[in-house]
Amino acid sequence: MSAAPRGPQAAGPPDGSAATDLAAVLAIARKDLLQEARSRAVTVATLFFSAVTLVMMAFAMGQDAELLRRSAPGVLWVALAFAGVITAAQSFQSDLEEGAFDQLLLYPVPRASVFLGKLLANWLYLAVLGLIMTPVTLVLYGAHAGSDLWLLPVTLVLGTFGFAVVATFYAALTANLQAREALLPVLMFPVVVPVLLGAVRSSEALVGLQNAALAGGWLQLLAGFDLVYFVTCTAIFHLVVEE
Amino acid sequence: MSATPADIAGERPAPEPRGAASARASEAAPAIELSGISKRFGREMVLRELRLEMAAGRVAVLKGSNGAGKTTLLRLLATRLRPTRGRARVFGYDLQRQGDEVRRRVALVSVLGGNYPVLTARENLKLAATLSGLAGYDLGAALAGVGLEPVADTLVRTFSSGMKKRLGLARLLLLDPPLWLMDEPYAALDEAGKNLLDDVLAAARSRGRTVLMASHELERSARFADAVLELAGGSLRRSES
Secondary structure, eight states: OOOOOOOSOTTOOOOSOOOOHHHHHHHHHHHHHHHHHHHOHHHHHHHHHHHHHHHHHHHHHTTOHHHHHHHHHHHHHHHHHHHHHHHHHHHHHHHHTTTHHHHHTTSSSOHHHHHHHHHHHHHHHHHHHHHHHHHHHHHHTTOOOGGGTTHHHHHHHHHHHHHHHHHHHHHHHHTTSTTHHHHHHHHHHHHHHHHHHHHHHHHHHHHTSOOHHHHHHHHHHHHHHHHHHHHHHHHHHHHHHOO | OOOOOEEOOOSOOOOOOSSHHHHHHHTTOOSEEEEEEEEEETTEEEEEEEEEEEOTTOEEEEEOOTTSSHHHHHHHHTTSSOOSEEEEEETTEETTTOHHHHHTTEEEEOSSOOOOTTSBHHHHHHHHHHHTTOOSOOHHHHHHHTTOGGGTTSBGGGSOHHHHHHHHHHHHHHHOOSEEEEESTTTTOOHHHHHHHHHHHHHHHHTTOEEEEEOSOHHHHGGGOSEEEEEETTEEEEOOO
16 A cells, blocks of 8 residues: 555645535435345334234234235334334444544535435335335235325325434434334334324225225325425424534 | 643744734734643643643644643633633633634644544545635645545535544644644554655655643654643643653
């Protein structure tokens, strides 16, 4: 290795302008997704956990086709919720290993951009997982979405977004705690109940009852809670990362 | 415990302000200004009423036993910790109220390295450059400057501690802010790495960068220093040794 320094920065010093907020958000999200694509730590855990949940619940409910069909939305969101906890916790855990999260907070970007970058990565991951699991669940549980099938992806997108907002926020809050694995679900699930309720009810209206109007009402509630959580968590994120 | 002023103000020129917006606060302001800074963790008061004024362009070494609060002070100056009491400014910007402005002028080389193990050396630096708003940077030059160009596209998790330290140094060279905060920069480096760091510090000093480094390698680091400061019992004083 060369020991000769080339001198500080051939390209000259920075001009003092920070990265744009959007560039920072995208860079952080891309970094998180790239890390996951390489390590596959979350992918293996969440796929395995989700598959076990779907199969075990199906076995537990036995041969009752009506019971299976009606329980499909709930089982889907149970699997997604626990996968979401793993995803959010791991997204901070990998950053903490060598002080990288500390370093991330030393760059001249707003704390909100850090939150939004992490959120974007977690949401994309959860949404894709949901889109993969939904057809598997429908087939395994013998359920049908009827003519308003397009509302199911909307439910998934809104439901996973609200869940990712709360999970990312609480994962940051508990990241430095010793009992973080236990505390994260304990703290976040009471808060995320409205999101899960809206998502499960909307999915149920579409899959079980095939009632698009009812699903629309739940989706409005879901979107409302998403908005409230998104604005609140983004606004106060700086409080949870400053010591 | 009362504060002990440690004034190492000197005649070195101030670094160029970085951007028009920075000019007002940066102009002629001390690089570091601590007024009664205290930091408490739980019941333990780690820093007590610190007072320090350090002129821009000076190099200071911070010494003290393990747990004396050196890292706490550096992290506080880098805006990662909030002071329990007191007021601190970097180039005239308040640490608590103008954190983003402070972060544009500060870089911290930490003991842990601050690298992402599952990214390559080049990707780590690119992320740093993007988040710092750099344009027209040369990652290859920064990596070559610390001898890491041959492993630029290797995942950092395969690096030794010394190589990770060099990568942290490459990030510092790439960002090249007016204030360098370094926490045990010689630790984990081999002799070639230490010589490299010597050259980097000499170059930084000659270009008017302000450097505050915590180090146990006093003999080595003091060669570049205008002052040696000692943290003991939570208080700061200028060391004669």
